[in-house]
Amino acid sequence: MSSSGVIIAGAAETDRLGKLPDHSTLQLHIEGALNAVADAGLTLRDIDGIATVSAPGPVQVAHALGITPDWIDGTGVGGTSFLLHVRHAAAAIRAGYAKTILITHGESGRSRVGASRWRMDASSPAGQFEAPYGTFGPTTTFTIPLLRYMKDYGLTHEQLAYVAVAQRRWAAKNPRAAFRDPITVEDVLASRMVAYPFHLLECCLVTDGGGALIVTSADRAAEFPKPAVYVLGTGESSETPMISQLVDFTESQAFRLAGRAAFAEAGIGVSDVNHLMIYDAFAHVPIYGLEALGFVAKGEAGPFIADGNTEPGGSLPLNTNGGGLSYTHTGMYGMFAIQEGVRQLRGEAAAQLDAPEISVILGNGGMFATSGVLVLGRQPRP
Amino acid sequence: MAAKPVPVPTPETQPFWDGCAAGELRIQRCGDCGRAYFYPRPVCPACGSRNVEWFTASGRATLYSYVINHRPAPGFDEDAPYAIAVVELAEGPRMMTSIVGLPATPEALELDMPLQVRFEPRGDVSLPVFGPEEN
Numbered sequence: 086m087s088s089s090g091v092i093i094a095g096a097a098e099t100d101r102l103g104k105l106p107d108h109s110t111l112q113l114h115i116e117g118a119l120n121a122v123a124d125a126g127l128t129l130r131d132i133d134g135i136a137t138v139s140a141p142g143p144v145q146v147a148h149a150l151g152i153t154p155d156w157i158d159g160t161g162v163g164g165t166s167f168l169l170h171v172r173h174a175a176a177a178i179r180a181g182y183a184k185t186i187l188i189t190h191g192e193s194g195r196s197r198v199g200a201s202r203w204r205m206d207a208s209s210p211a212g213q214f215e216a217p218y219g220t221f222g223p224t225t226t227f228t229i230p231l232l233r234y235m236k237d238y239g240l241t242h243e244q245l246a247y248v249a250v251a252q253r254r255w256a257a258k259n260p261r262a263a264f265r266d267p268i269t270v271e272d273v274l275a276s277r278m279v280a281y282p283f284h285l286l287e288c289c290l291v292t293d294g295g296g297a298l299i300v301t302s303a304d305r306a307a308e309f310p311k312p313a314v315y316v317l318g319t320g321e322s323s324e325t326p327m328i329s330q331l332v333d334f335t336e337s338q339a340f341r342l343a344g345r346a347a348f349a350e351a352g353i354g355v356s357d358v359n360h361l362m363i364y365d366a367f368a369h370v371p372i373y374g375l376e377a378l379g380f381v382a383k384g385e386a387g388p389f390i391a392d393g394n395t396e397p398g399g400s401l402p403l404n405t406n407g408g409g410l411s412y413t414h415t416g417m418y419g420m421f422a423i424q425e426g427v428r429q430l431r432g433e434a435a436a437q438l439d440a441p442e443i444s445v446i447l448g449n450g451g452m453f454a455t456s457g458v459l460v461l462g463r464q465p466r467p
Numbered sequence: 468m469a470a471k472p473v474p475v476p477t478p479e480t481q482p483f484w485d486g487c488a489a490g491e492l493r494i495q496r497c498g499d500c501g502r503a504y505f506y507p508r509p510v511c512p513a514c515g516s517r518n519v520e521w522f523t524a525s526g527r528a529t530l531y532s533y534v535i536n537h538r539p540a541p542g543f544d545e546d547a548p549y550a551i552a553v554v555e556l557a558e559g560p561r562m563m564t565s566i567v568g569l570p571a572t573p574e575a576l577e578l579d580m581p582l583q584v585r586f587e588p589r590g591d592v593s594l595p596v597f598g599p600e601e602n
Contacts, residue, residue: 208475214506215563216472217594218551221540225551233532236578281535281548281573329553329563330506334532 091175092306092313093461095125095299096427098420099191102294102413103263109199113191113295114146117420121297126310127185132299134183136160136170137190138417140201146189156183162323163450164364164417167298168457171423172319174300184301190420191295198293211327223366224288227452228280230334231369235282237335238384240372242282244391246273248368249286249410251396256407258397258436263290264411287368289409289418296420298427303465314430317443318351318460320344326454339456340377340447347445348378351460355380359441360429361401362422364448365408371395374447375403378458397436405429405436419448423459430463469541473590480507482521487593492524492584494560505560526584528554528597531561535571554582554597568598 097120099105099113108116114137122129134156135147143159146152158173160166167190174186193200203222206212211220220226234240247270256262268286276285306313320343325331332338348354355378363374375386380401389395395403406412406425413421426444428434446459476484483506486493496503497511498518504511511519533552536543543549550566567585569575582597 205472207472208477210506212472213474213476213480216540217474217589218563218565219471219536219540219543219546219549220551220563221536221538221543224538225534225536225540228534229532229551229553231532232534232578278535278537278548280537280551283534327506327563329561334553 090303091178091316092301092303093171093298093316093427094301094305094309094313095121095127095311096296096314096424097121097124098296098424099294102261103292104195105193105293106196106198108193108293110191110193111141111145111149111199113193113293114141114189115149115191117191117295117297118146118150118187118189121187121299124311125299127299131185132187134174134177134186136174136186136188138166152187154183156186162455164366165419165448165450165455165457166417167420167423168446168448168459169321171298171300171316171459172321172457175316175319178300178302186300187297188300189295189297190415190417192415192417193293194414194416195291195293215327215329223452224280224283226328227367228283229328230331230453231282233334234369240387242274243270244387245282245287245368246270246284247391248365248371249273251390251393252365252404252408252410254396255405255436256411259407259412260435262407262412263292264407283367286410289366289414290411292413292415294413294415296424298423312431312463314427315462315465316459317462317466318347318349318353320346320350320458321456322346323455324453326451328452331453336383337373337377337449337453337456339453340374340449343456343458344378344447347458347460351462352466353443353460358401358443358445360405360426360438360444361403362426362444362446363403364418364422365404365410366414366418366449368410370449371403378445378447402438405434405438419450419457422446422448426459426461430461471542471589474592474594476592479509483507484592486523487586487595490586492526492595493521494524494556494558495519495521503558503560505556505562525557527557527600528582528584530566530576530578530580530582531555532578533566533576535573550576552576552597562595565596566598567596
């Protein structure tokens with residue numbers, strides 16, 4: 086099986102990101118969808134497949150747009166879901182189930198307009214065995230593994246803080262980034278403690294926004310106004326919905342397995358990668374991601390970032406939009422990581438690299454619960 | 468003010484909560500591969516066997532990882548900042564818990580320190596928490 090032969094033909098975000106109290110969740114989906122359809126030079130009549138997460142879910146989004154789908158994917162496994170949608174869409178297109186698939190994201194993460202209220206079921210495994218101890222969202226769960234990593238591999242508080250510093254340097258080049266002012270390690274360590282060892286500037290933003298993608302077959306690549314972005318390899322995996330049950334707190338098995346599948350399918354190795362996006366809900370996630378994908382050995386990612394390798398001018402440009410720490414984070418950031426990969430390969434990013442050929446996107450969902458990885462290329466696989 | 472969350476047992480977890488009420492940490496192990504596991508479920512996650520049994524764990528554990536949370540969950544305002552910890556039981560499985568009897572500071576909470584289970588009332592159940600070993 087191969088994902089070659091499938092392209093991203095349209096990609097766009099909502100007009101604005103940030104604080105958008107005049108947009109409901111559904112409106113953000115609609116605006117992202119219309120922008121992506123226009124970006125591909127298509128009309129809504131051309132769309133025959135739909136994928137998004139609940140709520141509002143693919144049926145609501147399709148209906149709002151007047152789309153009658155032949156193919157529906159409601160995979161909702163956290164913020165990486167959109168990477169899985171691309172993978173599933175690629176399979177559907179190869180199978181002939183759909184020709185032109187729309188993948189949407191919209192989230193009123195900050196303003197909470199038309200947003201469903203999250204509630205823990207007290208009889209679920211997490212409700213019985215985690216929530217009673219005072220967990221309350223990602224800041225209290227996604228963060229728990231890191232002290233183990235710090236003790237076992239010697240990561241310092243300063244190296245963790247530097248992840249935020251490096252990404253702010255990319256954000257400074259991006260007019261759409263929420264936070265653009267330079268910061269230092271001292272600034273990060275002086276910011277408010279959220280959940281030791283994490284300070285405020287080591288935690289992602291909470292914003293409103295959306296975006297959408299159009300996925301279709303590569304034989305149509307010349308029909309679209311923008312350069313095609315080829316889906317060369319994809320992977321997905323899951324580990325545990327409960328952070329306490331992660332097999333090894335110093336690594337993500339789901340990251341590793343999804344990455345291995347995507348790299349194998351694309352037929353690439355880490356040295357082929359020119360651009361990398363790792364969903365950074367918190368500052369430790371790029372560290373776990375770099376190691377899981379094999380860019381550095383276990384324990385080396387903190388020093389690798391602190392040595393400047395991932396910031397502007399470095400050998401491995403990482404999170405070039407500024408990431409969830411500085412660009413935007415609606416709650417399900419995976420869509421924005423894909424968008425930046427597409428922009429870099431098309432040559433239309435704010436902090437544009439010099440003609441990158443291969444962009445890799447690593448997404449996480451439900452903390453370390455799930456992962457999706459995409460290998461995207463400027464050209465089809467030879 | 469919001470109350471702290473109270474777990475709602477399900478049929479497959481009821482023996483665990485019954486154990487807690489009796490002051491015992493009862494978990495499961497596989498009758499085929501021998502591995503102990505947590506959280507309660509009717510199949511061994513290591514080998515897929517349905518031949519699983521309950522036993523009473525020693526209650527001894529070590530501190531595997533934690534955060535000190537400064538933004539309290541509903542019901543936890545008076546506790547903040549408080550540690551949300553994961554301990555590794557002597558029998559192998561890990562579980563989330565609260566740390567009692569020690570300050571919620573990085574200095575007091577050293578990874579790998581020995582801990583011992585105890586039980587605290589929460590609504591109509593007893594909740595396992597961990598504190599320093601008693602001599």
